[in-house]
Amino acid sequence: MFALVDGNNFYVSCERVFDPRLEGVPVGVLSNNDGRFVARSAELKALGVKMGTPAFQVRDLIRQHRVRVLSSNYTLYGDMSARVVQTLREFAPEVDVYSIDESFLGLRGLEHLGLAAYGRGIRSAVKDWVGIPTCVGIGPSKTIAKLANRAAKQVPEFGGVCDLSDPVLRDRVMQTIPVGDVWGVGAASARKLEALGVLTAADLRDVDRRQVRQVLTVVGQRVVDELRGISCLPLELVTPQQKALAVTRSFGRTVDAWEPVREAVVTYATRAAEKLRHAGLAASYVQAFCHTNPFSADPQHHGVAHLALLEPTSDTFEIVGAAVACAQRAWRRGFRYGKAGVILDGLVRPERAQRSLLGPARDPEKSARLMAAMDAINGRLGRNTVYLAGAGRPEQREWKTRFDRLSPRYTTSWDDLPVAR
DNA sequence: TCTGGGGTCCTAGGACCC
DNA sequence: TCTGGGGTCCTAGGACCC
Numbered sequence: 001m002f003a004l005v006d007g008n009n010f011y012v013s014c015e016r017v018f019d020p021r022l023e024g025v026p027v028g029v030l031s032n033n034d035g036r037f038v039a040r041s042a043e044l045k046a047l048g049v050k051m052g053t054p055a056f057q058v059r060d061l062i063r064q065h066r067v068r069v070l071s072s073n074y075t076l077y078g079d080m081s082a083r084v085v086q087t088l089r090e091f092a093p094e095v096d097v098y099s100i101d102e103s104f105l106g107l108r109g110l111e112h113l114g115l116a117a118y119g120r121g122i123r124s125a126v127k128d129w130v131g132i133p134t135c136v137g138i139g140p141s142k143t144i145a146k147l148a149n150r151a152a153k154q155v156p157e158f159g160g161v162c163d164l165s166d167p168v169l170r171d172r173v174m175q176t177i178p179v180g181d182v183w184g185v186g187a188a189s190a191r192k193l194e195a196l197g198v199l200t201a202a203d204l205r206d207v208d209r210r211q212v213r214q215v216l217t218v219v220g221q222r223v224v225d226e227l228r229g230i231s232c233l234p235l236e237l238v239t240p241q242q243k244a245l246a247v248t249r250s251f252g253r254t255v256d257a258w259e260p261v262r263e264a265v266v267t268y269a270t271r272a273a274e275k276l277r278h279a280g281l282a283a284s285y286v287q288a289f290c291h292t293n294p295f296s297a298d299p300q301h302h303g304v305a306h307l308a309l310l311e312p313t314s315d316t317f318e319i320v321g322a323a324v325a326c327a328q329r330a331w332r333r334g335f336r337y338g339k340a341g342v343i344l345d346g347l348v349r350p351e352r353a354q355r356s357l358l359g360p361a362r363d364p365e366k367s368a369r370l371m372a373a374m375d376a377i378n379g380r381l382g383r384n385t386v387y388l389a390g391a392g393r394p395e396q397r398e399w400k401t402r403f404d405r406l407s408p409r410y411t412t413s414w415d416d417l418p419v420a421r
Numbered sequence: 422t423c424t425g426g427g428g429t430c431c432t433a434g435g436a437c438c439c
Numbered sequence: 440t441c442t443g444g445g446g447t448c449c450t451a452g453g454a455c456c457c
Contacts, residue, residue, distance in 0.1 A: 052425090183455095253422090
């Protein structure tokens with residue numbers, strides 16, 4: 001048996017823990033660049049604001065209903081997420097952290113406690129200890145636990161915990177869930193299934209396995225098995241080694257010159273190299289892209305280029321050099337670019353990296369010492385204390401992403417510590 | 422004026438081998 | 440006129456997730 005514990009309106013709930021004035025009123029959290037709504041309180045959902053709605057499209061509604069709108073405060077959400085996980089580990093020996101606001105728990109050997117009661121215990125502990133409201137779904141496969149969680153969120157009678165280990169209740173719930181809401185069935189698959197008359201989760205469970213394999217490949221077949229209660233997706237108790245890493249961002253406004261694009265790519269590549277070292281990994285390939293704004297009427301261009309590094313590395317200078325070389329090939333005169341990104345691929349543990357006959361591009365000893373010094377300085381004194389000149393001066397970066405309504409980093413910065421009176 | 426970011430997995434098709 | 444069969448490896452692109 002699996003349980004899925006999922007934070008309700010997670011980002012909004014994090015904000016509410018530290019600002020109780022946000023309780024009971026419509027609250028929304030925006031994506032990067034203050035673009036779209038990525039989290040909505042129940043009150044905001046009730047006003048009809050959908051997930052992913054661009055903020056500017058509902059400006060009047062926001063003003064009319066005094067919606068509290070916030071930029072994403074990822075530092076805060078990441079820290080709150082870690083606290084939730086820590087609490088869950090007190091309750092279950094097996095915790096599979098699936099996303100920032102969701103964890104699967106293995107319930108083997110805990111059945112004698114009564115699974116629904118167990119779920120209610122977890123729920124109230126997370127609320128009491130961390131301050132985050134959650135819902136708990138229970139089922140014999142991850143996919144069914146997901147369905148149960150959805151039911152727990154949508155049907156008030158469940159009181160936030162839905163146990164679908166009973167096949168009769170499970171069938172009843174499955175008949176009410178549209179096929180597109182099943183985990184693993186996206187828009188494209190939903191369209192194909194609906195054309196075949198498969199409309200609900202129950203329909204999908206009962207569909208012929210070979211037929212679904214033809215239409216949706218093995219991925220769809222796995223979903224069907226999971227819906228039948230055959231667990232195909234095991235708990236991932238150790239995080240598998242990361243394979244790729246990206247830093248991509250929309251600009252605060254579009255730019256047509258090369259220099260700002262280069263500055264952005266240097267900045268993103270620098271950040272990517274930091275993340276890489278933090279994970280203790282080295283990258284084999286570097287990729288950079290720049291895109292025009294797809295929503296504008298301007299001429300469109302999506303430029304991309306990649307480069308294989310001589311040897312896997314986590315050296316900022318090497319990665320920045322490769323990223324700029326890529327960006328130079330991707331960028332074209334005469335376009336207004338709105339977004340750029342750097343992607344590192346082929347991540348390996350440095351000690352297992354394939355070496356080159358031509359030797360490393362930089363002295364590994366010196367590089368390691370220099371990178372450690374840079375990381376230490378920026379770690380202690382702030383992110384932009386030392387940076388590459390090619391990134392431009394932070395206060396003069398015209399392309400900088402917008403975060404106009406950022407809340408304080410209540411839990412991770414001394415300067416932002418809440419004051420109690 | 423204004424529209425997110427960071428990941429994984431699967432498949433098809435090309436390049437290559439004997 | 441007529442040109443094989445059986446593999447592996449890699450990558451781009453699509454689909455999906457939160």
